[in-house]
Amino acid sequence: MKLNLFIVIASVLLFSFGCGSSSLNSSNTAANSSNTANTEGTAAKTPADGMYPSKGVVTKINNELGSIEIDHENIPDLMPAMKMEFSVKDKAMLKPIAVGDTVTFTIEYKQGTERIIAIGK
Numbered sequence: 404m405k406l407n408l409f410i411v412i413a414s415v416l417l418f419s420f421g422c423g424s425s426s427l428n429s430s431n432t433a434a435n436s437s438n439t440a441n442t443e444g445t446a447a448k449t450p451a452d453g454m455y456p457s458k459g460v461v462t463k464i465n466n467e468l469g470s471i472e473i474d475h476e477n478i479p480d481l482m483p484a485m486k487m488e489f490s491v492k493d494k495a496m497l498k499p500i501a502v503g504d505t506v507t508f509t510i511e512y513k514q515g516t517e518r519i520i521a522i523g524k
């Protein structure tokens with residue numbers, strides 16, 4: 404009689420363990436699909452083509468290549484604050500600019516590439 408009771412209890416425990424692990428699996432699946440949703444959310448943050456005004460400090464100028472490195476502020480909907488190199492639409496734009504200048508500039512973002520189309524002190 405005692406042995407039978409033990410078997411019943413063991414079966415119940417086994418059964419609930421089985422249930423528990425299967426519900427664990429389904430919550431893992433739910434977690435996975437929410438991860439997928441997060442990835443999609445990041446992908447949706449791809450910047451829209453357009454003009455983005457910004458401000459920063461000039462850290463390097465390459466007049467030959469027509470490029471300028473700027474330690475720029477956060478640019479909403481485009482990128483966080485960082486130091487990076489941009490190419491400029493026209494090399495002549497760099498003439499009045501010197502390293503150390505605080506500049507305001509406009510980035511043209513088009514199909515994944517950006518360039519500076521306007522810059523001033």
Ligand SMILES: [Cu+2]
Pocket residue numbers: 475482483484485486487
């Ligand atoms: Cu940047």
